[in-house]
Amino acid sequence: MTSLAAKRQRAREIFSGARAVLSPMAGVTDRVFRELCRSFGADVTYCEFVSASGVLHGNPTTFDLMELGEDEHPVGIQLFGADPGLLAEAARAAEKVGPDLIDLNFGCPVKKVVKRNGGSALLADLPLMREIVEEVVQAVDLPVTAKIRIGWTYKQPNYMEVTQLLEEAGVCAITVHGRSRDQFFTGQANWQAIAEVVEAARIPVIGNGDVFSADDWLRMKEETGCETVMIARGAIGNPFIFEEIAARSEGRPYEPPDVARIVEVMVEHLDREIALKGAHTGMMRMRKHFSHYLKGRPKVAELRKRIYQETDRDAVVAILREYAHEQTRRAPSEEEA
Ligand SMILES: Cc1cc2nc3c(=O)[nH]c(=O)nc-3n(C[C@H](O)[C@H](O)[C@H](O)COP(=O)(O)O)c2cc1C
Structure with missing residues (x-):
């Protein structure tokens, strides 16, 4: 003892x-x-x-x-x-x-x-x-x-x-x-x-x-x-x-993640869940995290709806990356406007 x-x-x-x-x-x-x-x-x-x-x-x-x-x-x-x-x-x-x-x-x-x-x-x-x-x-x-x-x-x-x-x-x-x-x-x-x-x-x-x-x-x-x-x-x-x-x-400067990096971490999160729990359970377990990662960003409700309709990992990843791409493209033009 x-x-x-x-x-x-x-x-x-x-x-x-x-x-x-x-x-x-x-x-x-x-x-x-x-x-x-x-x-x-x-x-x-x-x-x-x-x-x-x-x-x-x-x-x-x-x-x-x-x-x-x-x-x-x-x-x-x-x-x-x-x-x-x-x-x-x-x-x-x-x-x-x-x-x-x-x-x-x-x-x-x-x-x-x-x-x-x-x-x-x-x-x-x-x-x-x-x-x-x-x-x-x-x-x-x-x-x-x-x-x-x-x-x-x-x-x-x-x-x-x-x-x-x-x-x-x-x-x-x-x-x-x-x-x-x-x-x-x-x-x-x-x-x-x-x-x-x-x-x-x-x-x-x-x-x-x-x-x-x-x-x-x-x-x-x-x-x-x-x-x-x-x-x-x-x-x-x-x-x-x-x-x-x-x-x-450590006294280092810190750059917060942009949407592209957030999405890549979401993909990593999803892939880890799938590797551990299989495609269906992995996808379900990841669902409750999705909107938290993108909280406060534009069009998240719409994105969530699209993702929830998918059962295929590749389709979900494609939607997420498309979202990141769209948001990255949008950012400068919104600022300019
Ligand atoms: C979704 C959620 C689940 C939680 N589950 C637990 C738990 O299982 N055990 C526990 O001790 N505290 C739990 N808590 C309380 C947190 O561990 C923490 O004490 C509380 O949220 C305050 O910390 P925060 O201000 O950093 O959120 C939970 C909190 C949240 C938001």
């Missing part, structure tokens, strides 16, 4: 020096998207959350969500649930898949999860949270990390108490999304709260919430002192954010 000191040392190695971390995101951070973000400079990635019961029942969809790439390290598998024994057993099973970290979800605000006392509901049941963490930490050799919101309610945040509890119970790093459960995604993430956790914690703290550019990334690091920054929405349809951050961290 690996000692807590050794697990904490390993977590330190993973997070110190990591420029940015890709957040766990349900329906988004599948293996292909994680590998793509890594190729752009994400230093650590997480699979989307999986339920402890799904893992224990050997649910194929759950195991599909935990599928890891051969060179995909360091990567974390995130579990949610509310039963300490089941979570411990699920963590043991997840460990066998080969991740570097087991993460516990104490932040998910959605009803389906909290009504079964999982996710952020545990912020309102600290004795149960403690039991869960202690059992999971005991069960696995990997470092266990936790991802929290700042409290169940905005008016009564309890992140300091939670931080202390998590540390005492054996968590090796903590991600703080600076919102309460009742805020869902509204308002602004409270970075001051993250700074307070950084000040108090003796384990690495990963800051999370509202980072959409390298400027935000730098500001979060400076304002909170966090070890590294976790990015969710800012990476959807935008793996480029990680290269922008890499450039900033």
